[in-house]
Amino acid sequence: METEEDQSLTALLRDRFRLSTISIAQAQAKVNDLEVSETVVACVADLAFKYAEQLGKDLELFAQHAGRKSVNMEDVILAAHRNEHLAASLRSFGNELKAKEPQSERKRKKASKKEDKPRASTSVVDIPD
Amino acid sequence: MEVNSFDPDLIHSIFKLVWTRRALEREKNESADALDSEAGAGASKKSRPTSANGNALKLSCEFLRIFVTEAVQRAAAIAEAEDVSKIEATHLERILPQLLLDF
Numbered sequence: 227m228e229t230e231e232d233q234s235l236t237a238l239l240r241d242r243f244r245l246s247t248i249s250i251a252q253a254q255a256k257v258n259d260l261e262v263s264e265t266v267v268a269c270v271a272d273l274a275f276k277y278a279e280q281l282g283k284d285l286e287l288f289a290q291h292a293g294r295k296s297v298n299m300e301d302v303i304l305a306a307h308r309n310e311h312l313a314a315s316l317r318s319f320g321n322e323l324k325a326k327e328p329q330s331e332r333k334r335k336k337a338s339k340k341e342d343k344p345r346a347s348t349s350v351v352d353i354p355d
Numbered sequence: 356m357e358v359n360s361f362d363p364d365l366i367h368s369i370f371k372l373v374w375t376r377r378a379l380e381r382e383k384n385e386s387a388d389a390l391d392s393e394a395g396a397g398a399s400k401k402s403r404p405t406s407a408n409g410n411a412l413k414l415s416c417e418f419l420r421i422f423v424t425e426a427v428q429r430a431a432a433i434a435e436a437e438d439v440s441k442i443e444a445t446h447l448e449r450i451l452p453q454l455l456l457d458f
Contacts, residue, residue, distance in 0.1 A: 232376070239369050243361070247423055250359045254427040255442060260434055262427060262442040269447060270426045277458065278366065278419055282373035285415070286405045297370075297407040302414040309457040312421065319417050323410045 240275050247271035281305060299323070361416040363409075370407055370415075378404035426454055 248267050255262040288301040299320045306313040407415075427442065429450040434442045 232372070235372060239365065239372065242365055243369070246359075246361050246365065250361075250420060250423045251427045253359045254424050255431060258428070258431040258435065260431050260440060260442055262430075263444065265444050266427075266430065266442055266447050269444065270423055273426070274419055274423050275369075277422060278369050278415075279373050281415065281418065282370040283377070285370070285407070285411070286374055286377065289405060295403065295405060297405060297411045299408070299410050299414050302411050302418060306418065306458075312418075312457065315421065316414060316418060320410065320414050323413055
């Protein structure tokens with residue numbers, strides 16, 4: 227049951243989310259030297275937004291199941307369980323995040339696992355410090 | 356190399372919206388049950404909304420970024436196979452079932 231306030235907040239978040247999706251989708255289409263139609267982008271944006279809400283619900287359930295109040299990286303990786311490649315990709319991204327923490331002085335391990343799906347290889351994400 | 360991605364704060368806001376909504380539901384359900392909560396700590400534990408750790412948010416951003424990327428990439432593959440220069444709704448339609456199964 228959504229209050230009016232809830233509804234306007236949702237609409238605001240959906241709009242901001244749509245903007246980010248547009249930029250990601252267009253950048254990706256460019257990689258393939260293609261254009262992407264507005265309808266498609268709007269569709270993907272709305273779908274991804276619904277998915278984000280669903281993801282939030284799943285993460286909460288996983289954390290609760292583990293007896294925690296706070297969602298952590300393991301929960302997110304678990305949410306990707308349907309697809310091996312996705313889970314592996316997230317796991318290595320997660321390891322890189324952990325390695326960047328000030329406490330661990332470990333060198334970042336280069337993620338050598340590559341997805342064999344045709345996509346821009348971003349399994350090693352170079353986050354500028 | 357600059358990677359286009361979602362803003363962790365935006366994702367956090369979306370999650371918080373979902374979680375506070377669910378926390379309110381739980382609170383409502385609990386007051387509806389006239390039962391004395393067996394675990395006294397249980398009542399307050401359940402009504403506080405879930406939170407997320409920073410790395411989990413960054414990972415969720417990556418998750419959603421991959422979702423969008425995969426959708427576009429798979430549709431692009433179909434468009435290329437058809438020798439068309441623009442990704443249209445019909446291309447998206449065809450990859451949608453497998454996309455949803457994979458995520």
